[in-house]
Amino acid sequence: MPRFAANLSMMYPEHDFPDRFAAASADGFNAVEYLFPYAYDSTELRLRLDDHGLAQVLFNAPPGAWESGERGIAALPGREAEFRSGIARALEYAAALDCPRLHVMAGLVPPDLTPKERAEHRDTYLANLEWAAEQAAGSEVDILVEPINGRDMPGYFLSRQAEAHAVVREVGAPNLKVQLDLYHCQIVEGDLTTTLRRDLPTGRVGHLQIAGVPDRHEPDSGELDIRHLFGVVDDLGFDGWIGCEYIPRAGTSEGLGWLNHYRGDSA
Template structure:
């Protein structure tokens, strides 16, 4: 069974953010991920990780004004300076937290910006981020997201992500494969993961429809977990789902896989 980590931006939200580390450990998770650490002191987060014996698995590069609806700025031509500063900020946090991987959100394609211009900007920003992160011993991943949940998001499919990875040309850039998003955008999950396993360095999960825990929707997680295990994937799988009720009430699926 692949290693599972708790996404603290989605799970245990009944608790304040720093208390979610305690709750994740009590539930049996050994690793955590979340959207952003930047609203908290890195030393405070590190103390929670250490107190609970948790591995810091992943967080995102700064992504603009999230509360205002921004979902990344990496494809925004007028914000490259802000993007580059965000890379340095992420490195500062990652070095304190022991985090060895960060995700880049492409963002929503800005009005008036052509697809070609957005792609040139995205590729240039990824080149910069991959190089700077590599110097710090940190891997970079990028995530394709479905256009139903985030209309206009620039990066939508595995094929597009692979083409952008080729254009960047860095061995320090991989894919973050989100099972929920890719079920909506392209399906054929097992074959896509198998074909592109060498380019995938992180996986996330949720069921569809509803983005709830495995077993609540159409995705055959019994098969998929066994299949991913058979492939020899040795990375983490982030549990990035919206609990159908409360987090604790919905953890039965983990017990079924002997994870807690």
């Protein structure tokens, strides 16, 4: 049976962030993920996790100037020193929170890159990921890369599953894996059942995420048949987590009927 983690950056917006841990636990979640922990001391976050019996399963490395619109720097030439400093900081938090996965965002690139310029970005990306995976290996942390759709994030360097898997294969680090967000994948290329059946058995997928398409609300309406998709994931024996990275239509707890129904069917 798939295991679900609440994404506290999107879910429970009716609560202040520190109070979202308690709300997720009260709704039966055993794990959480979110974008960034760095606005809080790691000891405070650790206390929230412990007090509510939660595991931290994922967060992102520092993304550059997020408030100014940056969305990662791993594929940006000239930012290598900042990237390495950010990975070091992220790994400190990962150790404090016992978090085994770290998503590294690639960054935004201009739409009119020449083939030579795109190759330079890719070379930078590969070198940075190789370095990050090497640093994380001693802490038993997986580094994740995620294809993101260009509708929500125009210009993001990585958008297709095949590109992400090619990067992982080329770097060749056992702790470098793909973060497969079914929301992004459906928007970019669809064919989710085939994608899951093709990619999950490779062992290169380290984390799944889910949201409804096209509006990124609860995954119980729109284009995705989640009962079918969860069945495929279960049949393939995926033992990782599915992050619920969606924007609730109204109250978060009130919108969890899809999950409660699934749990009841799978009990």
